[in-house]
Amino acid sequence: MKNKIDKFDLQIMSVLAKNARINYRQLAELLNTTRQRVSRRLERLEREGVIKKYTIIPDFDRLGYIYVAIGISLKPGAPIEKIIETLKEDEEVKVIQRAIGYHQLIVHLVAPKNMKEIERKIHELSKKVEGLEGMDMSFVTDIVKFELV
Amino acid sequence: MKNKIDKFDLQIMSVLAKNARINYRQLAELLNTTRQRVSRRLERLEREGVIKKYTIIPDFDRLGYIYVAIGISLKPGAPIEKIIETLKEDEEVKVIQRAIGYHQLIVHLVAPKNMKEIERKIHELSKKVEGLEGMDMSFVTDIVKFELV
Numbered sequence: 001m002k003n004k005i006d007k008f009d010l011q012i013m014s015v016l017a018k019n020a021r022i023n024y025r026q027l028a029e030l031l032n033t034t035r036q037r038v039s040r041r042l043e044r045l046e047r048e049g050v051i052k053k054y055t056i057i058p059d060f061d062r063l064g065y066i067y068v069a070i071g072i073s074l075k076p077g078a079p080i081e082k083i084i085e086t087l088k089e090d091e092e093v094k095v096i097q098r099a100i101g102y103h104q105l106i107v108h109l110v111a112p113k114n115m116k117e118i119e120r121k122i123h124e125l126s127k128k129v130e131g132l133e134g135m136d137m138s139f140v141t142d143i144v145k146f147e148l149v
Numbered sequence: 150m151k152n153k154i155d156k157f158d159l160q161i162m163s164v165l166a167k168n169a170r171i172n173y174r175q176l177a178e179l180l181n182t183t184r185q186r187v188s189r190r191l192e193r194l195e196r197e198g199v200i201k202k203y204t205i206i207p208d209f210d211r212l213g214y215i216y217v218a219i220g221i222s223l224k225p226g227a228p229i230e231k232i233i234e235t236l237k238e239d240e241e242v243k244v245i246q247r248a249i250g251y252h253q254l255i256v257h258l259v260a261p262k263n264m265k266e267i268e269r270k271i272h273e274l275s276k277k278v279e280g281l282e283g284m285d286m287s288f289v290t291d292i293v294k295f296e297l298v
Contacts (some may be wrong), residue, residue, distance in 0.1 A: 005212055015206060020169045021201035024239075053206040054169035058162060062199045063154055069248065069255055071287065072221060083248040084293055099218065099287035100258050105216055106287060110297075136285075138220065138248035138255060144233055145245040149207050 007079055012042060017149040020054045054069050065110040066118060071103035071136040078131025086128050151197055161191060166298040169203045206222025206295050214259040214265060220252035220285040235277050
């Protein structure tokens, strides 16, 4: 059985959301506890998948990329599992979120700063999505905030 | 003047996008180079803001939260800088992306698993956005992939 998430778990994760590279010692100091307690708890959060991933937010502009957020609407009965499996393999597809509501799939992709190339990429993507109803595209110019916990 | 991003920078960032908590020694082994070269380069990427942030992706379901992605359309002339400053202060607003295209602002928020509470939260948000034209809401049920580099 999985443990219930408590306040201490949320405190650890909130610090890591701001700086995922902080070490056990610093974490313990910040949360006014011992290194052992922090490491034990963090290992559990990782093992149980409460923390799914440690990752980075880059400056896409500096990398020479354009970052596109695409909201995808699917026709009723579209094979969403199969679509996700196909998109997962695509190196340029950086984020895949499954959703209900206005969009059923949110996909983020990066492409070089070249509109012809982006057009090609989006055309390619649209062919990979069986039962595609529509795609709404936004070009992300800045990630102002990103702290999921 | 800022340095140009080279292949080695991208390799480092690609590893960190998969696991941001990897240490210098492991990074150096993976990339077949020295710990010194890795640490020097990484410090530069941080200093120059090419890596904007190290963060975590949690399992929202385990945290007891609902995760909502909101695409916002603004009326022409809406004060986007001011809107962003207001939203930044909101603890429940976890992600703010500025964009051009279909949406001009993408906001992610978390709320407890309580539809009345979510309704209240979204209503509150809509009042904070001066010049709001429309909001498209999707409830994220799973983050299948998240590796921005």
